[in-house]
Amino acid sequence: QSGLTQPPSASGTTGQRVTISCSGSYSNIGSNYVYWYQQFPGTAPRLLIYSHNQRPSGVPDRFSGSKSGTSASLAISGLRSEDEADYYCASWDDSLSGPAFGGGTKLTVL
Amino acid sequence: EVQLVQSGADVKKPGESLRISCKGSGYTFTNYWISWVRQMPGKGLEWMGSIDPSDSETKYSPSLQGHVTISVDKSITTASLQWASLKASDTAMYYCARLNSGWNGLDFWGQGTLVTVSS
Numbered sequence: 044q045s046g047l048t049q050p051p052s053a054s055g056t057t058g059q060r061v062t063i064s065c066s067g068s069y070s071n072i073g074s075n076y077v078y079w080y081q082q083f084p085g086t087a088p089r090l091l092i093y094s095h096n097q098r099p100s101g102v103p104d105r106f107s108g109s110k111s112g113t114s115a116s117l118a119i120s121g122l123r124s125e126d127e128a129d130y131y132c133a134s135w136d137d138s139l140s141g142p143a144f145g146g147g148t149k150l151t152v153l
Numbered sequence: 154e155v156q157l158v159q160s161g162a163d164v165k166k167p168g169e170s171l172r173i174s175c176k177g178s179g180y181t182f183t184n185y186w187i188s189w190v191r192q193m194p195g196k197g198l199e200w201m202g203s204i205d206p207s208d209s210e211t212k213y214s215p216s217l218q219g220h221v222t223i224s225v226d227k228s229i230t231t232a233s234l235q236w237a238s239l240k241a242s243d244t245a246m247y248y249c250a251r252l253n254s255g256w257n258g259l260d261f262w263g264q265g266t267l268v269t270v271s272s
Contacts, residue, residue: 078258087262094256135257140212147197
């Protein structure tokens with residue numbers, strides 16, 4: 044199984060900082076860049092973080108990414124109600140010759 | 154502006170064939186692989202396969218190889234995903250996305266095509 048592992052859910056209150064973890068293996072996170080997507084219901088995923096910790100133009104600096112070994116995490120600071128969405132980690136997998144995705148984490152803003 | 158525009162939703166019966174498409178614009182189409190990603194109802198994202206528009210080289214997920222075919226017509230900057238015989242389990246949202254070779258990830262996505270297979 045080439046998939047990455049994420050917690051199915053996470054939550055936080057407005058203004059808080061939350062982190063979402065992503066665990067993989069040497070063939071994916073351990074050897075390749077990690078990226079993160081945000082997806083709202085009924086819409087396509089949106090690139091949030093690439094190359095472990097880079098933000099595309101237009102993504103607020105409240106979102107940050109990090110990687111250590113075969114794990115990665117996404118941090119969202121100053122949580123807002125509009126951050127409520129599904130978040131997916133992903134990384135190229137050398138054994139798959141394609142991107143491997145995490146199962147997704149549903150973020151609830153309380 | 155980079156855009157990937159997909160064909161519209163479709164409803165098919167089991168056993169029928171289907172081709173959905175993804176038209177790229179706003180960039181040099183042959184410089185970036187196109188990937189297809191499946192999202193089954195209420196589930197996560199799953200990479201299906203990718204194609205290099207410059208020479209039509211394809212790679213498939215082992216779990217899906219043989220069930221779908223990915224093709225491209227670079228003259229009209231369009232990639233396609235097709236099934237010869239649909240199953241009810243093919244009901245899903247399908248996304249095309251551009252592969253950025255700099256960091257081996259999907260940077261721009263199409264809006265998605267909903268495929269419903271039901272008798």
